[in-house]
Amino acid sequence: MEEKAIRSDVLKINDIYNMDCLVGMQLLPNNSIDLLLTDPPFAIDFKAHRANYNRTQDRVLSGYNEINADDYLKFTRCWMKEAYRVLSESSSAFVFSGWNNLKDILIAADEVGFITVNHIIWKYQFGVVCKRRFVTSHYHCLFLCKDDKKRKFFNSARYTADERDKNGGSLRYQDLEDVWNIKREYWHGDKKTPTKLPADLILKILHYTSEENDVVLDPFMGSGQVAVLSKQNGRKYIGFEIVKEYCDFAKERLESGSYRISSNKPIAATQIDLF
Numbered sequence: 663m664e665e666k667a668i669r670s671d672v673l674k675i676n677d678i679y680n681m682d683c684l685v686g687m688q689l690l691p692n693n694s695i696d697l698l699l700t701d702p703p704f705a706i707d708f709k710a711h712r713a714n715y716n717r718t719q720d721r722v723l724s725g726y727n728e729i730n731a732d733d734y735l736k737f738t739r740c741w742m743k744e745a746y747r748v749l750s751e752s753s754s755a756f757v758f759s760g761w762n763n764l765k766d767i768l769i770a771a772d773e774v775g776f777i778t779v780n781h782i783i784w785k786y787q788f789g790v791v792c793k794r795r796f797v798t799s800h801y802h803c804l805f806l807c808k809d810d811k812k813r814k815f816f817n818s819a820r821y822t823a824d825e826r827d828k829n830g831g832s833l834r835y836q837d838l839e840d841v842w843n844i845k846r847e848y849w850h851g852d853k854k855t856p857t858k859l860p861a862d863l864i865l866k867i868l869h870y871t872s873e874e875n876d877v878v879l880d881p882f883m884g885s886g887q888v889a890v891l892s893k894q895n896g897r898k899y900i901g902f903e904i905v906k907e908y909c910d911f912a913k914e915r916l917e918s919g920s921y922r923i924s925s926n927k928p929i930a931a932t933q934i935d936l937f
C-alpha cells in the first residue's frame with residue numbers, strides 16, 4: 663500500500679512538534695488527517711486550582727499553557743477551522759471539554775462546519791471533597807465529522823453481537839452507549855504532565871473510528887497519550903505541544919517505547935494523583 667504522506671517541507675508524519683498548533687496545523691495539507699483526537703486547554707486558572715488537587719507536585723512537569731477565558735472562543739474558532747480543513751471526508755473528530763467552556767467549543771464546532779454525531783459523557787472518579795456543591799465527575803467529548811455518510815465507524819471493533827456480561831446483557835450494546843465509565847490513571851512515582859487522558863478512553867475511540875495506517879492528529883498533546891497509543895496500535899500520528907518540557911516527555915515515551923517513564927524523585931508515603 664502506498665504510504666500516505668503529509669506533504670510539507672517542515673513536518674513529517676509519525677513525528678511530534680514543540681510548536682503552537684495554530685502555526686503547526688497551517689503546515690498540514692487539506693484532507694490529510696483521518697482522525698482528530700484532542701483535549702484542548704481548559705481556560706480556567708489551573709494553577710490556582712492546584713492546591714485542590716492534593717497531589718505530590720515533584721513529579722508533575724511544569725509549564726502547563728493556559729488560555730485566557732475571554733479569548734477562548736476566538737482561540738477555539740482558530741484551531742477548529744484549521745482542524746476542519748486538514749481532516750478528510752471519511753474522518754472523525756473527538757474533542758474533549760469540561761463543562762465550563764463547553765459552550766465555546768459547541769459554538770466554534772458549528773461555525774466552522776462540523777456535524778455533531780454524538781455528545782459523549784466520560785464519567786470518572788475525582789477524589790476531591792466539595793462542601794457546597796456536587797463533585798465534578800464527568801467530562802464532555804464531542805464526536806464530530808465533516809460528512810456523516812462517509813465517516814468510518816466499526817461497530818463490531820470490540821465486541822461481537824453475542825458477547826454477554828454475567829447478567830446476560832450485551833457487551834457490545836453497553837460499550838456503544840454514550841456514557842463512558844472509565845477510570846483515570848494514577849501514575850504513582852512516574853513522570854507526568856498535570857493532565858492526561860486514560861489509555862482506555864483513547865483506545866475506545868481508536869478502535870471504533872480508525873484503521874491501521876490511519877493518520878491521527880492531536881494538536882494539544884500534553885504527555886503524548888494520543889501519539890503513544892496510536893503508534894502502539896498501528897496508526898500513524900502527528901501532534902503539537904507548545905510546552906517544550908511536555909513535548910520532550912512525549913518524545914521520550916515514543917522513542918523508548920515505554921508507556922510510563924519512571925522518575926528518580928522520592929515517592930511520598932501518601933499521594934493522590936488526579937490526572
Ligand SMILES: C[S@@+](CC[C@H](N)C(=O)[O-])C[C@H]1O[C@@H](n2cnc3c(N)ncnc32)[C@H](O)[C@@H]1O
Nearest residue numbers: 682683701727858859882883884885887903904
Ligand atoms: C488538556 S492538555 C492535553 C492533555 C493530553 N490529552 C494528555 O493526555 O496528556 C492541553 C495541552 O495543550 C497545550 N497547549 C496549550 N495551548 C497550545 C497551543 N496553542 N498549541 C499547542 N499546544 C498547546 C498545553 O500546554 C497542554 O499540555
